[in-house]
Amino acid sequence: MFSLLHLALFPFLVSTAPSPQGWHFVQNGTTGIIALEAIIVSPTLALLFDRVQNDPLQINGHPAWGALWNLDTNIATPLDVVSDTFCASGGFLSNGTMVSIGGNVAESPDATDGRMMLRLFEPCIDASGAGCTVIEDAQSLRLAANRWYPSSLRIFDGSLMIVGGMHELASFYNTDPENSIEFFPKKDNGIPRPSPFLERTLPANLFPRVFALPDGKVFMVANNQSMIYDIETDTETPLPDIPNGVRVTNPFDGTATLLPLSPPHFTPEVLVCGGSNSSGTIPVEELTSQDVASDQCSRITLTPEGIKRGWIVEKLLEPRIMSEMILMPDGRVLIISGAQTGYSGYGSVKDRSLLAEQSNSDHPAFTPTIYTPNAPLGSRLSNQGMPSTDIARLYHSSVSLTPSGNIFIAGSNPNKGIVNSTIFHSEFRVEYLNPPYMSVARPTLHNVPTTLPFNHPFTATVEIPAGLRTENVQVALMDLGFSSHGFHSSSRLVFMNAILAPNRESITIISPPNNRVFPPGPAYVFLTVDGVTSTGVHVMVGDGKTPPVKNQGIQLPL
Numbered sequence: 001m002f003s004l005l006h007l008a009l010f011p012f013l014v015s016t017a018p019s020p021q022g023w024h025f026v027q028n029g030t031t032g033i034i035a036l037e038a039i040i041v042s043p044t045l046a047l048l049f050d051r052v053q054n055d056p057l058q059i060n061g062h063p064a065w066g067a068l069w070n071l072d073t074n075i076a077t078p079l080d081v082v083s084d085t086f087c088a089s090g091g092f093l094s095n096g097t098m099v100s101i102g103g104n105v106a107e108s109p110d111a112t113d114g115r116m117m118l119r120l121f122e123p124c125i126d127a128s129g130a131g132c133t134v135i136e137d138a139q140s141l142r143l144a145a146n147r148w149y150p151s152s153l154r155i156f157d158g159s160l161m162i163v164g165g166m167h168e169l170a171s172f173y174n175t176d177p178e179n180s181i182e183f184f185p186k187k188d189n190g191i192p193r194p195s196p197f198l199e200r201t202l203p204a205n206l207f208p209r210v211f212a213l214p215d216g217k218v219f220m221v222a223n224n225q226s227m228i229y230d231i232e233t234d235t236e237t238p239l240p241d242i243p244n245g246v247r248v249t250n251p252f253d254g255t256a257t258l259l260p261l262s263p264p265h266f267t268p269e270v271l272v273c274g275g276s277n278s279s280g281t282i283p284v285e286e287l288t289s290q291d292v293a294s295d296q297c298s299r300i301t302l303t304p305e306g307i308k309r310g311w312i313v314e315k316l317l318e319p320r321i322m323s324e325m326i327l328m329p330d331g332r333v334l335i336i337s338g339a340q341t342g343y344s345g346y347g348s349v350k351d352r353s354l355l356a357e358q359s360n361s362d363h364p365a366f367t368p369t370i371y372t373p374n375a376p377l378g379s380r381l382s383n384q385g386m387p388s389t390d391i392a393r394l395y396h397s398s399v400s401l402t403p404s405g406n407i408f409i410a411g412s413n414p415n416k417g418i419v420n421s422t423i424f425h426s427e428f429r430v431e432y433l434n435p436p437y438m439s440v441a442r443p444t445l446h447n448v449p450t451t452l453p454f455n456h457p458f459t460a461t462v463e464i465p466a467g468l469r470t471e472n473v474q475v476a477l478m479d480l481g482f483s484s485h486g487f488h489s490s491s492r493l494v495f496m497n498a499i500l501a502p503n504r505e506s507i508t509i510i511s512p513p514n515n516r517v518f519p520p521g522p523a524y525v526f527l528t529v530d531g532v533t534s535t536g537v538h539v540m541v542g543d544g545k546t547p548p549v550k551n552q553g554i555q556l557p558l
Ligand SMILES: *[C@@H]1O[C@H](CO)[C@@H](O)[C@H](O)[C@H]1NC(C)=O
Pocket: 026, 027, 028, 029, 072, 073, 074
């Protein structure tokens, strides 16, 4: 008897059989610049940004502060970025152009003020990045406000929403805030919208954690507070605080993610882990690099009942600050990098360990953890079978899922300038964390349309290695996000309903219902069969037009 399973009903039931191949760290290549920010810009390339400093990779007679990292050859090619991208943000528009947002005043005469800059990286067709570069134009590509440490998020109309930041010169807390929201392309004639939420969450509201909900509203977490922002009416609705005084935005960087969304309801849940329970009023000189970070995870379901229930607390396996959460194509969440004690930044807290010298943090978290969202409360976190690295990834490091399905890890520089004498020295080595599926025969996906309209069924051909059971087939549509300061802005996983043909040679998939469930723009489709994940296929979700784009697809059933 043939069984046509409605497969996405059980998105998290993954085979738990231990693979002899296991997870592995593999070091390969050096970036030549500090990978302070990273974003995957094509199936073969990651775009890296560093602050203006004395990086060894050179271009046009000065150090490079941008580079394209080739994921196939493990070689970095310098890019001539002229304005300072120090602690900037970024993301893709609905037409596939990547935008780098904000930065700082440059400390070199070779560079320019990056605080109001918008930098474009147009879709890059060449696999090695030839001819692809960062476009800067201080006259025409400009924010309305100076923004250092802002966040950004692609929203339902394909624009980027740009949130918060500071003007300059704050070395730890946000003492010079820009408590407003603006958009690119501009809305409201370019006039920023003031945010009472950002005002209330001072002085620890930098890099607010912001998430696009499936109804088009935005959930935000800053300091120990949360709220829902309605872009269309410019209204803020305060939600419960994170319990137990735990603060999760810079300089107390916890990490946060929107958990995978599944049909038919796409119920949004947000998970926030780590950070610090420091009060936020202690002068920085009285904090130490040995203060234990928070080991709290807090999770909330963003429905009326879920909000009434509030945040549900769980415990990490160790305290963590500046870690990052990566959505995996099977719906699990990888928690990686960061430290177990101290704070974000460098050179500001007292009692910095003698060997660490400038780092505000210490005791790196060398072992990743896996979080299984639909396991029972109390048994979701595990590092069983996880390897440990010996490369510290502290302040100014970045990490991303790659289109091949492994994890790219780079950067770390809790120092002023490029330093090779401290224990937590400037780090140029790239490491990959390879999941078990990287070393076994994997399923493959072919003939996926390059453009995916919403609510659109399509049939792809598949090759599924013999030996994989097809009771559990998952198809994930993913935005791989922009990595900076423990946060992957715009990172997203939406499971798509899929029916595998009985002969295992084709699969019929239905794209997400509309542009609010998946904000239109570039994405990757991954197929996971029996816990083994394919390489991701690059697609454009929506009509690929320049924002703001119209609503597309069908409304969700209520
Ligand atoms: C590093 O990457 C290059 C290019 O992909 C490859 O040829 C080489 O074998 C890799 N080295 C290691 C140690 O994995």
